Amino acid sequence: MPKGRMKTLAQTPAGSVVTISRLESHPDTCNRLREIGFCENATIRCVTNGSSQMICEVCNTRVGLNYTTANAIFVLPQDAGKDPENRERTE
Amino acid sequence: MNPAATVTGTIAIIGNPNCGKTTLFNALTGLRHKVGNYPGVTVEKKEGRVTLADGSDALLLDLPGTYSLSPNSPDEKIVSDVLFGRMPGTAVPDVVICVVDATNLERNLYLLSQLTDLKFPVVVALNMTDLAEEHGIDIDIPALEQAFGVRFISTVARKGTGLTELIAALPGASTNEGSIRRWYLPELARKEHQELVEMLVRNDRLTEAAAYHEAQLLLAAPAVDDSYHGRYSPETLSHVRQDHTVLHEGGINRHSVFVESRFKWVYSVYNMAVKHRRTRTVHSISDRLDAVLTHRVWGLAIFFLLMALMFQTIFTWASYPMELIGAGFDLLAEGVSSLIPPGDLQQLVTKGVIGGVGAVVTFLPQILFLFLFLGFLEDTGYMARAAFNMDRMMSTVGLHGKSFIPLLSSFACAIPGIMATRTIENPRDRLVTILVAPLMSCSARLPVFALLIASFVPDRHVLGFIGLPALVLISMYLLGLGAALVTAKLLKGTVLKGPAPAFIMELPPYRLPALKNTFIHMWERSVLFLKNAGTIILGVSVILWFLATYPKMEEGTAAERLAHSYVGQAGKFIEPALTPLGFDWKIGIGIISSVLQREVFVSTLGTIYNIEDADEGSTSLMERLRSDVDPVTGAPTFTLLTAICVMVYYVLAMQCLSTVAVVRRETNGWKWPAFQFAYMTVLAYGATFLTYRIGTWIIS
Incomplete structure (x- = not known):
């Protein structure tokens, strides 16, 4: 996955680690996401990704999302091997 | 708030969802607590007494879980209302115990930073430190104490570790005067x-x-x-x-600037105070479990298999204690008969009180097994996965997985189910969930189902492993679920139209169940159930006995005397409306008397048949139902088809005035509860009529 290419969280395959770039939804939804840990620059690990919903790990907690929500979260791929600090924090 | 931070008054427990608040509350209070509601709302208010180091008692409040003090749902609003003294009837806490999950500090510290900003006297219970140790997380507690200016006590609430230290720290709870608001805004x-x-x-x-x-x-x-x-x-x-x-x-993005700035500071504290000794393997056991349990095919299959197992074991395991309770009530009735001379008083006590109340109390073991299973599924972390799986199904009717938790809770009782809708942010989705929640088969229906299934469904095995009685019981639960989904779809497509909601839900880690919590919950439900049996059911049984005994007829058989009574006359009056459903007047009396609550149906039959069969000595209610015949035609009053029709009626009808009252309070008026009562009654009548007609056609 080329670095710098932004995609939504819904497009992220299971097992990959990404960084949140921005949130685009209703302010209330965005704030709820931030409070749960989906902040700009937070590191997310995608645990499973089904056809309409997914499980992610953020701040050491698993969160289930449907695609309506996951499509509001724009992420950048992260090369986990080059950033062990973040990798440790999210796993 | 009392800045002097004395703890002789009220202590509140606050924290993120799934951080172990309730486990800590139970560990501190044991059984010395009660469950009620906050005035004006139906959010559960759990309060108990905790003994402090000096031997005095303080009131301990278990507040709903929240991620922050900026409320997103009615449930979270309670927390800020209590803390800011806006909740009538609830004292402002003198001290706050902030429970922080040691394995999830980044996010949990956010709420703590809000509390310390506001100068609440806080003691932090750094909970689940054993799991943090297992995960290789080293936490520098003095560094956290310095950053937040409050005491951190390491606890493992599930094992009772650190509780003495936590209690000892309460009188010295500090208000973070020295190190307030270290995060910076643009x-x-x-x-x-x-x-x-x-x-x-x-x-x-x-x-x-x-x-x-x-x-x-x-x-x-x-x-x-x-x-x-x-x-x-x-x-x-x-x-x-x-x-x-x-x-x-x-x-400046004013919507996010406060959250982001605060999180930036929280992250800096986290990075300073927390070190990971090792990196967990990517494919952990939880990953593997999630891959299977939330799989779109296997996940659903496992869910339905677990439900089948649950209902099968409810029937088999509960039968032994039920027989014991039944025998106990028979003995009690015999004993009372020998003490009281024959006459009306003896009849009232043995046939009315013991017969009516005993018929319902017998089903206590089944209700307890239901709560044991639901508690076990919730404690292990599976329940949230079930809701996640159901999001696909729920989204087809315009709701999301979060609505499934209230529906699952409604399997136990619609009232906590309706209370659980307070976590749903969207008001329309919340209303739809409230309107369909009573269609889920609650534990009050279980005595009705159990009596009729045990009486009329043959005890055969299907597919080699599951009994026919359990299969019929599952069908009733599925009928309720199906009706709830179809109704939700109709409501979301018409009167409560709205866009597909966003779904975001925390999935707690898989854990071994804390049986103590489940047993405490089962104890609470038993007390509630027995209290009900000793008040409402006892009252209805006495009234029914009176109405089924008077006016007296000096001659004739017991059945003729019953037909002559007030109950008999009322039953005959409504019988024409019930004949299309295959019901006789005695079932009609059962339905009317159980409008208050469903399990009264069983006690009503218990009282009526006790009186009617007074000439025949002691036989079980099941045997009486099976042998009852129409005095005119000689045909059996109850058949397998009648039993199924009664069950279908009870699945779909709103036979619970407590639920109506809660819905009125939750929706701030009579419009929606009236609508709910009307649509459920029409639905129940129509579906029962169809079942009876189709069943009669198949049999003929």
Whole structure:
């Protein structure tokens, strides 16, 4: 996955680690996401990704999302091997 | 808030969802607690007594889980209302125990930073430190104490570790005077925020701490609409509107700036105080479990298999204690008969009170097994996965997985189910969930189902492993679920139309169940059930006995005397409306008397058949139902088809006035509960009529 290419969280395959770039939804939804840990620059690990919903790990907690929500979260791929600090924090 | 931080008064437990708050509450209070509601709302209010180090008692409040003090749902609003003294009947806490999950500090510290900002006297229970140790997480507690200016006590609530230290630390709870608000806002946001704080203190008479919090909420609010008028002075609101413009023009995202700035500081503290000794393997056991349990095919298959197992074991395991209870009531009736001379008083006590109450209490073991299973599934972390799986199904009817948790809770009782809808942010989705929740088969229906299934469904095995009685029981639960989904679809497509909701839900880690919590919950439900049996059911049984005994007829058989009684006359009056459903007048009396609550149906039959069969000595209610015949035609009153029709009626009808009252309170009026009562009654009547007609056609 080329670095710098932004995609939504819904497009992220299971097992990959990404960084949140921005949130685009209703302010209330965005704030709820931030409070749960989906902040700009937070590191997310995608645990499973089904056809309409997914499980992610953020701040050491698993969160289930449907695609309506996951499509509001724009992420950048992260090369986990080059950033062990973040990798440790999210796993 | 009392700045002196004495703990002889009230202590509140606060924390994120799934951080172990309730486990800590149970560990501190044991069985010395009670469950009620906050006035005006149906959010559960759990309070108990805790003994402090000096031997005195203090009131301990278990507040709903919340991620922050900026409420997103009615449930979370309770937390800020209690803390800010806006909840009538609830004292402002003298001390706050903030429970922080040691394995999830990054996010949990956010709420703590809000509490310490507001100068609440706080003691932190750094919970689940054993799991943190297992995960290789090293936490520098002195560094955290210095950053937040409050005491951190390491606890493992599930094992009772650290509780003595936590209790000992309460009198010294500090208010973080020295190290307040170390997070920084961009200069423009800081300036506008500070101005607004001063204005709120000056114009709206808020304390400095409350103004600090309110100013953030006002600046981040989507818009200042009519709902704010009356709560703040016009000058303040006008200033807030100007601030919105100034921040927008200054290029600041006012919706996110406060959350982001605070998180930035929390992360810096986290990185300073927490070290990971090792990296967990990517494909952990939880990953593998999630891959299977939330799989679109296997996940659903496992869910339905677990449900089948649950209902099968409810039937088999509960039968032994049920027989014992039944035998106990028979013995009691015999004993009482020998003490009281024959006559009306003896009949009232043995046939009315013991017969009626005993018929319902016999089903207590089944209800306890249901709660044992539901508690086990919740404790292991599976319940949230079930809701996640169901999101696909729920989204087809316009709801999301979060609505499934209230529906699952309604398997136990619709009232906590309706209370659980308070976690749903969207008001329309919440209303739809409230309107369909009573269609889920609650534990009050279980005695009705269990009696009729045990009496009329043959005890055969199907597919080699599951008994026919369990299969019929599962079918009743599935009928309720199906009816709830179809009704939700209709409502979401018509009167409560709205876009597909966003779904975001925390999935707690898989854990071994804390059986103590489950047993405490089972104990609470037993007390509630027995209290009900000793009050409402006892009352109805006595009234029914009276109505089924008078006016007296000196001659004739017991059946003729019953037909002559007030109950008999009333039953005959409504019989024409029930004949199309295959019901006779005795079933009709059962239905009418159980409008208050469903399990009264069983006690009503218990009382009626006790009186009717007074000539035949002691036989079980099941045997009486099976042998009852129409005195005119000689045909059996109850058949397998009648039993199924009664069950279908009870699945779909709103036979619970407590639920009606709760829905009225939750929806602030009579419009929706009236609608709910009407649609469920029509649905129940129509579906029972169809079942009877189709069944009769198949049999013929």
